[in-house]
Amino acid sequence: MKPLATLAFFFVFMALSAQAEPPSSFSAAKRIAEREIYYDQDRTFYCGCKLDFEEGPYLASCGYEVRKQPKRAARIEWEHVMPAYDFGRQRQCWQEGGRRHCRATDPVFRRAEADLINLVPSVGEVNGDRSNLRYGMATSASAYQYGQCRAKVDFKADVFQPPTNQRGNVARIYWYMRDEYGIRISRQQQQLFEAWAKQDPVDAWERERNRRIAAIQGHGNPHVSGKATPHQPTLPDRAAGNDEGLPHDDGDFSCATRKTCGAMTSCEEAVFHLQQCGNGRLDGDNDGTPCEAICS
Structure with missing residues (x-):
């Protein structure tokens, strides 16, 4: 009976895998991320604040100090680690009408915007401050650190610095988006991400998160799972803007x-x-x- 049980499990697994598909929209992705990925997690990505998806972050739990926007700091937002601006600007739809036009006309953009691998829960103010700033080291005297939260924003240099324990996660997510959607990143960013990935290797939650995402949308991040061959990329519908x-x-x-x-x-x-x-x-x-x- 043991071989039969193994065979039955195989067919069930294959059936579930065949049903796995990416969320249909960014709105759907946020709901799925909350209910099926982060259902037993209670910390924000950058600051490690305790959170409740309905009540928001408990700022005192992480020593968070509001920079400017108390209302936005009081809610949880889903942040794109690689901003929509970065994966959208290379597409023709963005040139014709920006993000809204891409949502309405471009299925590849919608897929990238809803990709669960690229979504993390963040204190709303941090998400707003980060916007589409590039990742880097915030070294200006005017750089702001959110109290005991180790993230920093440097508006003078247009840089956002994640805390040490999330830098490898950022690098591996960026590499996934690069491979999956044909996005170019600069040599300087690549060198920075290589250093960050060594400094902050894959941990147990990152692996479990990746496993849950793979079960939902059919594939995970090969830079987390250690697979040698990335998932087949979906290339831009025109040459990357960086190449022109x-x-x-x-x-x-x-x-x-x-x-x-x-x-x-x-x-x-x-x-x-x-x-x-x-x-x-x-x-x-x-x-x-x-x-x-x-x-x-």
């Missing part, structure tokens, strides 16, 4: 200095700083074109 007219040698331009539009020597340099360095402030109207005075 930009030098492939990052040495031609540098992310080391955060520049304003007035400091750019060419449109190509402005595009590099927007798309490779994540300097979203160069694109004030979020239409995908930076420094319109020189790129119009």
Whole structure:
């Protein structure tokens, strides 16, 4: 009977796997993440605050100090570790009408926006402050740390610094999104993520989270599971914005200095700083074109 029981389990497993599919929308993904992934977890991603998905984060539990937005700090929001701006701007729909237009017209964007691997629960204020800032080390004197929460935001340098215990998680999620959706990341970011992944290796909860997600949407993050071959990527519907007219040698331009539009020597340099360095402030109207005075 033992071989028959094993065979029966195999067929049940295959049937469940065949039914696994990604959430149909960002709204659906948030509900699924709360009910089927984080149902027994009670900590926010960056700050480690105790949380209740209905009541919000218990800020005193993590020594959180509100920077500016008490109402937003009092709720839990689902953050895209790789911002929608980063995986959306390479798609034609974004150029034509931004995020709303992509939601309405582009199934690949909707899939990326709803990808459970890229979603984590965060204190709302932290999610809002991070926005589409690139990850890095916040070194400006004006960088803000949220009390005992070890995350920092550096608006002067357009950088968000996650705490040490989440840096490897950030790196592995970014690598997954890069592989799954054909997103380019800069050489500087790649080097930073490699260091972070070594500094913060995969832990037990990261593995369990990955297992739960794989059971829901049919695949997990190979950078967490250790699989050599990533899941078959869904490539952009056009060449990545980073590839269009930009030098492939990052040495031609540098992310080391955060520049304003007035400091750019060419449109190509402005595009590099927007798309490779994540300097979203160069694109004030979020239409995908930076420094319109020189790129119009």
